[in-house]
Amino acid sequence: MLKPMFLGAALLAAGLATAAPAAAQQAAICYNCPPEWADWASQLKAIKDDLGITVPFDNKNSGQSLSAMLAEKDRPVADVVYLGGPVGIQAKAAGVVAPHKPAHWDDIPADQKDTEGHWFTIHSGTLGLFVNTAALAGKPVPRSWADLKKPEYAGMVGYLDPTSAAVGYVGAVAVNLALGGGYDSFDRAIVWFQELQKNQPIVPKQTSYARVLSGEIPILIDYDFNAYRAKYTDKAPVEFVIPAEGSVSVPYVMSLVKNGPNPDNGRKVLDYVLSDKGQALWANAFMRPVRAGAMSAEMAAKFLPDAEYARVKPVDLAKMAAAQKGFMDRYQAEVR
Numbered sequence: 001m002l003k004p005m006f007l008g009a010a011l012l013a014a015g016l017a018t019a020a021p022a023a024a025q026q027a028a029i030c031y032n033c034p035p036e037w038a039d040w041a042s043q044l045k046a047i048k049d050d051l052g053i054t055v056p057f058d059n060k061n062s063g064q065s066l067s068a069m070l071a072e073k074d075r076p077v078a079d080v081v082y083l084g085g086p087v088g089i090q091a092k093a094a095g096v097v098a099p100h101k102p103a104h105w106d107d108i109p110a111d112q113k114d115t116e117g118h119w120f121t122i123h124s125g126t127l128g129l130f131v132n133t134a135a136l137a138g139k140p141v142p143r144s145w146a147d148l149k150k151p152e153y154a155g156m157v158g159y160l161d162p163t164s165a166a167v168g169y170v171g172a173v174a175v176n177l178a179l180g181g182g183y184d185s186f187d188r189a190i191v192w193f194q195e196l197q198k199n200q201p202i203v204p205k206q207t208s209y210a211r212v213l214s215g216e217i218p219i220l221i222d223y224d225f226n227a228y229r230a231k232y233t234d235k236a237p238v239e240f241v242i243p244a245e246g247s248v249s250v251p252y253v254m255s256l257v258k259n260g261p262n263p264d265n266g267r268k269v270l271d272y273v274l275s276d277k278g279q280a281l282w283a284n285a286f287m288r289p290v291r292a293g294a295m296s297a298e299m300a301a302k303f304l305p306d307a308e309y310a311r312v313k314p315v316d317l318a319k320m321a322a323a324q325k326g327f328m329d330r331y332q333a334e335v336r
Helices: 004-018 040-051 062-071 085-093 165-180 189-199 209-213 224-233 263-273 276-284 316-335
Strands: 080-084 122-130 157-159 219-223 238-241 245-257 312-315
Touching: 040 122, 040 263, 040 276, 062 080, 062 085, 080 085, 080 209, 085 165, 085 245, 085 276, 122 165, 122 209, 122 224, 122 276, 165 189, 165 219, 165 245, 165 316, 189 316, 209 219, 209 224, 219 224, 224 238, 245 263, 263 276
Parallel strands: 157 219, 245 312
Antiparallel strands: 080 245, 122 219, 122 238, 122 245
16 A cells, blocks of 8 residues: 555646646656655755756655556656666666656766666765664674674664665675675575574665664664765764675666656756756765766765775676566575
8 A cells, every 4th residue: 555655646646647737837756756865855845946846755665666657557657766776777678767868968977877868877875884873872883794693783783675675685786795796696695684684683665764863773774875964964873884895886867757747847857856956966965976076075075985985896787687586586585
């Protein structure tokens, strides 16, 4: 059953689709644009202020968004969608997104966009440990993937469900590669998850930023941008850790939904998130904007030193997307 927030967005979209054309010009529906993730709240406010287009918040994750678009394929509700990179590739293969080459298309590196514009990167993040140090109750901050399996962190470690949320699958890829595995075999990650189960991990399906700030989840496998936002914007007792064994950086992409009800507004939204102001807003939310030079020196100084990021590798989106179903099947059969 859809959450009320999802239902509200869906009802709004349905109403706009049958309303007078003048009303339809003032809205666009975005799937997976949650206010607490990557500060979508500020981005959507700027779109409303500068373009006059209202885009309601939507708390779906990448997997839920793709499922919804597949279910609505004959009568789409959304106009644009925001997805973890591998899910963008899947959305193209499923035929639910349309080509659009937005403004500043040439500024996007070739390996971070579909050649026809079915998906393109807007920003990226690095996966690591988002730690509420106060909630550790005196325990040391974990420094590695191996540390998370120690009995002292029982009941303290969280990760998003990798069969549902893009960040959850990214976590599996990060662990697997860091421990010596490859895209052709997830044996290392499966064993790690099996061993982590002894520590009774918390496995939510939705973005859990607020639960880390409250201390309910002391350690969350999540992106650097959420941890930096918590530390510098919300002034929480938070530290971001890139595990000693290594991690990965992952692009997040957007797409125009095929046959969406407000395609012109959808295109304007996609152009905006790659504009100078849109990219600066992502940088201010501690994302790494896809357009080079969009992040100020002041913001860059709030990130961990480059020496820490030297342990980070970019993912291979195509291989990651191709391996996802196989991993999900194994996770459900061998870990859950």
